[in-house]
Amino acid sequence: MNGLEQTCASLRTQIAATEAKLADLKRELEVAEQAAASHKIQNAADAEEGFERRWPLLDEEYRRYGRQMIVPQLGIQGQLKLRSAKVLIVGAGGLGCPAALYLAGAGVGMLGLVDGDSVESSNLHRQVLHRTRNIGKLKVDSAIEYLKELNPHSKYIAHREHLAPEAAPEIFSNYDLILDCTDNPATRYLISDTAVLLGKPLVSASALRTEGQLMVLNNPPRPAGDKTGGPCYRCVFPKPPPANTVTSCADGGIVGPVVGTMGVLQALEAIKVITADETSTAPPPSLHIFSAYSTPLFRTIKLRSRRPACAVCSAEASVTVDTVRSGSTDYIFFCGSADPENLLSPEERITPREYRTRHHGKEEKEPTIIDVREKVQYDICSLDNSINIPISTILASSSSAMSNGDSSADGVPALPPWVPADVASSQSTDPVYVVCRLGNDSQVAVKKLKELGLDQGGKRVVADIRGGFRAWKEQVDPEWPEY
């Protein structure tokens, strides 16, 4: 028996050593192959310069791009335009990955990627350039690693940073076309403004849950005040959404193929802009809306030309390269920022650890916890002693109750139907705790419950569980699923 175990241990060691050796060899091969590929391209380029080559593309490029070159809309002219094009992709996430994948595949000569984030496992269901082994690696590096293997002919530039106003104009100046693949309003306005000011067409897309939007903006890219130029993001959406209503993919969710569709369409629009015939006029500006669970899947809205009073592309423009770079055009201020909620006083809050010490394993039953996550999240995981009242239900009914002026005979507001009987009862002073995913909505809910008088003027504890289930997992239940 002992001998057998020794044999196993020895075999395991040998396998590990051999695997390490194999990994080393693979790395060496990869480096050698890349060197060989660039050497080959360089040789061909040298040959091209040295003595007149008969054909503008390399042999390998004719084979590689043949299937798209024989499409009349592209042709060899289109292919040559793609090869000399410089495209900047801002954001290497759900939109940027598929967009970069197709543009690299199509033979765009130079692709720049801007992103300061690192790969997380929650990205992998949709951010198709990132692989499990690259979790923790910078997204731009992970993406470029993939793109180089896909097409070694193109040049890839890594901008390992979040796009900042002071750096944006200089970065944009090195490219011909910009793709907005970002995830927040402030950066969207920054990208659009910079694209207009530097005269670059912009392909903008976004996606959330089951819907997406796509627009080609500032096309043609005429100077501010020239009405023949294409509209910009501000022309379509002059006012940003209120900061506390902006939903991220982390909070709202996203279906992979939905954001993938939008990113692929960005690549398509980019190819159309790059390969367009100089003599043809740009197609009329449009907003394409994709809605995965509607029929039809796509709707197209004709946009207007530039807005007469647009802050950046009209004759009355107030935004300039200097105001962007200096920060006097303040994107964070313009879009507002949704600070984490801090609505409650310390005595209206309890940490998961305090909750556990106070109520777990005692003789009396654990108090009712109101879980205000949406039902779809409650269904993923929930506590046995919790009931689900989604925050959307709470907010919807409280606003309508206020506006209708509903009140019972004694002048107290009538209780909305979602209030559970034991919470509504004035006989009970059992504490009521409210929890959500991160500890913001739970505070809003506690405030609403108190407005409805459910704390019985302070006789009954109504408190939020500070930090939500994220803190719950850290402090009391490591097995709680984090999604």
Next chain:
Amino acid sequence: MSSEENTTFQIHYFASASTYTGKQTERLPAPLPLPRLFDTLESMYPGIKEKVLSSCGVSLGDEYVDVEADGEVVVIKPGDEVAVIPPVSSG
């Protein structure tokens, strides 16, 4: 045109407008002057004007329209299609 189409228009809600109303689409009484659209929706969905509509694009038929700034008053006619399009910023 069915009788319903003689007296109503179709309104489509996207993104946060759909979340807020809990609907993708519905029919509302027509004719309705376009500048009164937001107040009509506010009376049905209190709070929607500030939280959603203030930053939305709106289309009538398949064209983008300015709800408040348009010089001559556009009227939404029976059978028209209107869409409320909030900016989606994530990706």
